[in-house]
Structure formats: C-alpha cells, structure tokens
Amino acid sequence: MPSFAGAAMAIPLAIHLTIFYSDVVLVPLGWIALAKAISRAFDAMTDSLMGWVTDRTRSRWGRRRPYMALGAPAAAVAFVALFAPPEALTPEAAGWWLLASYVIYYLFHTIYLIPHYGLGPELTQDYHERSRLFGLSESFTVAGTMIAAVLPGLLITQLGDRNGYLAFALIFGALLTALYWNLVFRIRERADFAARPPNPLVPGVRRVMRNSVFRILLAVYVAGAITGAIPGMLIPYFTTYVLKPENPTFWLSIFLLVYFAAGFVLLPAWIWAARRFGKKPVWLASFVSAVTGSAAVFFVQEGQLLLTGIVLAWAGSSFGARLFLGPAIQADVIDYDELHTGKRREAQYGALWSLMTKFTVIPSMSIPLAVLESLGYAPNVEQSETVKLAIRAMLGLAPAACALAAFAIACFYPISEAVHRRIWEGIERHRRGEDAEDPVTGRRLAPPAGRGVEEETGWFLDHFSPRELTAYQKDGAGRLLRGAALAAGLCLALALAAGSSLAFTLGDLSQDPGLGAVLEVVVAGFALTGFAYHLVRLRAALRMRRAPVPKDVVGRHLRCG
Numbered sequence: 001m002p003s004f005a006g007a008a009m010a011i012p013l014a015i016h017l018t019i020f021y022s023d024v025v026l027v028p029l030g031w032i033a034l035a036k037a038i039s040r041a042f043d044a045m046t047d048s049l050m051g052w053v054t055d056r057t058r059s060r061w062g063r064r065r066p067y068m069a070l071g072a073p074a075a076a077v078a079f080v081a082l083f084a085p086p087e088a089l090t091p092e093a094a095g096w097w098l099l100a101s102y103v104i105y106y107l108f109h110t111i112y113l114i115p116h117y118g119l120g121p122e123l124t125q126d127y128h129e130r131s132r133l134f135g136l137s138e139s140f141t142v143a144g145t146m147i148a149a150v151l152p153g154l155l156i157t158q159l160g161d162r163n164g165y166l167a168f169a170l171i172f173g174a175l176l177t178a179l180y181w182n183l184v185f186r187i188r189e190r191a192d193f194a195a196r197p198p199n200p201l202v203p204g205v206r207r208v209m210r211n212s213v214f215r216i217l218l219a220v221y222v223a224g225a226i227t228g229a230i231p232g233m234l235i236p237y238f239t240t241y242v243l244k245p246e247n248p249t250f251w252l253s254i255f256l257l258v259y260f261a262a263g264f265v266l267l268p269a270w271i272w273a274a275r276r277f278g279k280k281p282v283w284l285a286s287f288v289s290a291v292t293g294s295a296a297v298f299f300v301q302e303g304q305l306l307l308t309g310i311v312l313a314w315a316g317s318s319f320g321a322r323l324f325l326g327p328a329i330q331a332d333v334i335d336y337d338e339l340h341t342g343k344r345r346e347a348q349y350g351a352l353w354s355l356m357t358k359f360t361v362i363p364s365m366s367i368p369l370a371v372l373e374s375l376g377y378a379p380n381v382e383q384s385e386t387v388k389l390a391i392r393a394m395l396g397l398a399p400a401a402c403a404l405a406a407f408a409i410a411c412f413y414p415i416s417e418a419v420h421r422r423i424w425e426g427i428e429r430h431r432r433g434e435d436a437e438d439p440v441t442g443r444r445l446a447p448p449a450g451r452g453v454e455e456e457t458g459w460f461l462d463h464f465s466p467r468e469l470t471a472y473q474k475d476g477a478g479r480l481l482r483g484a485a486l487a488a489g490l491c492l493a494l495a496l497a498a499g500s501s502l503a504f505t506l507g508d509l510s511q512d513p514g515l516g517a518v519l520e521v522v523v524a525g526f527a528l529t530g531f532a533y534h535l536v537r538l539r540a541a542l543r544m545r546r547a548p549v550p551k552d553v554v555g556r557h558l559r560c561g
Helices: 002-024 029-056 065-082 091-122 127-159 161-186 201-210 212-225 230-243 248-277 279-297 305-316 319-341 346-374 385-410 417-431 455-461 466-475 477-506 514-546 551-560
Strands: none
Touching (some): 002 091, 029 091, 029 514, 065 091, 091 127, 127 248, 127 319, 201 514, 230 385, 248 279, 248 305, 248 319, 279 319, 346 385, 466 477
16 A cells, blocks of 8 residues: 555656756756756665665564654655745755755655565565565556646646645655555564574675576666656656647646556556466566557657557556566565575565666666756747757657667566476475475575585675685685775775766856766766675675685585585
C-alpha cells in the first residue's frame, strides 16, 4: 500500500517539478539541471550505505521496519518544502531552496525505500508467488500514478499553481506517512532472515558483481536509465510548446492518465501471461510497445491531441509489466546469489542496482535542460522550431534507442522457472552439506561454508581482486597497501578537482552553470563513491600487513573463488 503514495509523489517530482520551477518560480533551467544532478548524485551515494546498514541492523522491531517508520514522515516534510518555495524568494534564492529541499527529500527517501526493497524478496521464495506479490504491489503503484496524473491539474485549476502543488504535497505526504506506519505495525519480518549474519560492505559489492546473471540484469536497467528521466521531465514542455492546446495543464493530466490507465488496465493480463509463459518471454514482449511507442512520439505534430493519446496508450500498455517483472526477476537473481554465497543480501542488491541506475540517470535529468537552455528556451513564450525539434527528438527517439539496447541485452537473461526450481534445489542441498550444480553454468558447487577457507577469512580476502591476491602471494601486503592507497588517492583527487570547479561555478549565481557543471557533479559523485570504496579496502590492506593471511590459504581461496 505505501507504493500508492510513493508513486503518486514520484509523478510530480518527475513531471511537474521542473516546469513548476522554470515557468512559475522562474528559476533558470541550467540551475534546475544542476540542483537535480547534485541531489540525485547524493541520493545514489547513500543507497549502498543504507543497504549495508539495514542488512546489519539487529533490533526488536527488525532490520527493515525502524527505518521505514522514521524515514517516511521526514521525507514527507521535505516533499512539502519542495513545492512550497516562499514567493518572496528571488530566482537565485529559489534555486538554493530547490537544491536544499531536494537533497533532504532524497536522503530520507533512501532511508525508507531501501529497507522496503529489502523486505519484499524476503517474504516469499516461490517463483510464481513473487510475480503475484510484486504484481499486487505494483498495481498500487500504477493506481498512485493515475491519481497523480489527474489530481495536480485539478488542484491547480481550482487553487492556482503554487497552492495547487502545495495541496497535493500535503495530501500525499500525510498519506505516505500513514501507509508506511500501517506497514510497520502490521507486517512482521521473517525471523530466519533477520537472524542471518550480515556481510561486509566492500566484499559484498564484489561478490554481487561476480554474479553473472545480476550483471546482465544490471546492464538492462542501466541501458534504460540512460534516458530514464527524459519522458517525465519533457512531456510538460512537449504538451505546452509542441502540441500547444488551449489548456496545457488539463491536457497534460489527460495524457498522463491515458498512459498510466493503459498500464493499470492491462496489468492483470501481464501477470497472467508471466504465470502462463514465464517471466522472461513476457519481459521481452513488454519492450515492443516501449520502443515503438517512444519512437512514434517524434512524429506527432502541433494540435494532434488524439494521436498523442493513442500513441501514449500504446506506449503505456506495458508500463505495469516492467514495474512488477523487474523486482520479481531481481528476487530470482538474489536466490542465484545465495546458491553461490550462502547469504541473503536483498537490500545490498537493491542498493547497488539503485546506485548504478541513479548515477546513469543523472545526465538524462540534466542534459536535456541544458540543451534547451543553450538553444534559446525562454519560459512562457513561443519557442523556436529548433527548440521544438529538440524536445521531440529527446522525448521520442532517445528513449526508443535505449529501450532497444536494453531489449537486446535482456535476451541473454538465463533464469526460467525450471532453472529457478533447480537453484532452490541446490540451496537445499547446500543446507544439508551436499554438493549442488549451478543450473546456469553447469558447474559443481560445494557448500559455501566448506569451500576452500573459513568463511570469515574468505569474506576478508574478497576486499581484494584475484589479481591483487596473486601479487600478494609474490610480494606481500605492501602491494595491496600501495594499490588501495593509489586508487583512493586518485579518486579523491578527481573528486576535489571536479568539486573545486563546481564551487567556482556556484560562486557566481548570475551565470547559468551550463552542461559542464552537470557533468562535474556526475564525476564528483562517482569519484567520492570510489574514494569511500577504496578507503575501506585500504583499511583491510593495513590489517593484512599487521596480520598476514598465510599464502597457502590465499591460494585455496583463489582456486575456489
């Protein structure tokens, strides 16, 4: 049920926030792009940390529920602030308000959402029950998006721009809090999952990335995320300045409702098809309307409102399928990880998935705005043909190309219902202390606890790559120390360089920050994440120098890794 409010809040953030600040609050597009980039980079960097924290939490209330109880109301307050900039603020001051409230919102959004991600796959291990569980959850998501498609337009018509958005924020901020508290008080976490020992952060990330099936799934979503923010962000500009109906706010609500209603109406059919034919074939089929529907948007011209509605209904027909199939498939991939490692790491997988896709999506949140600014966009006036062509191309052709690339990668996903059944048979064999077969590769797998070295030592050694451990066998811990220190130093230097350049840009608020500042944010975010990662490895290298692991133990670990 919290997905209803969470999805409803995501719609104004993805669709209305940009044009609200550009055309109502009058913040320059370049500054909006920069605020979005900084806030989402911060959001991405906190995801992995939150996944690690919630997996390690031990409390009488569980390891997921306390964070949902605290994070949801705090995020609701920040959400209201986002849509309530004081009217007395100058455009520059309003840009700072946007940045501050956006960063705070995403901090608490991470605090409640990552534990929610981790809770879902823990509730059931049944292949088809997961489809039903996530299908039901995403039906609330689609319902929330449908309400959010219509309600802002109605409130704005009745109350005006500022008061309409504020009313929406108050309604759904309160609803988010109430529904998450309802979840926290009514749902109990599975004791057998909560009692399992956690794994270290950096070795956990390394082992996640060794999961070949997860890498395929991650590549699919990264490919889609390259243009992920473009449709929601540009559809208001497309409606207002390309289609040019008499009441753009009303028609935007209609278009959003058509898109999400098509996904909602067809969601039961997609759930049935996934149960009848399996997740992968249905997942691949869902890309067809995504690719063709996006491409068709490019050819829509001024005044073609009915055609726009038909195109959006076709594009949205598979919206619900991708919503529930993603987490359902990811849960199966986490089972495959358990076959190899003996660990359940739902939140860590969700956090790493979120980290990569959020960093990838940052350019799509920012570059289109910088492009429009550079082409001469000005709010509330007739746009040039160049600007309108850019809107159509970025809204239609770019997402179609990325969806096509994602489809091509998804064809290599290997887990079917039969393969998933054999994965769980292998997990049960490992629990009995027996060998199992990897149904994806055909390899024979000994029980994780009996492979090569003692489990704690194995996790510690996974702070380092096989190449680094091979060098350690030859030259000792000094190589590990120098490698981790060099990597951390390079990441820190890159982050400082990008951050210094960005600070210089922010020092002159009279100038538009431009595309370069947005890219500096992305570079600084990646570099800071890399610095933290290698700093943990540096601490492990120091420990290795103080208490070296015998080289024959390292050799056994390498042979069994």
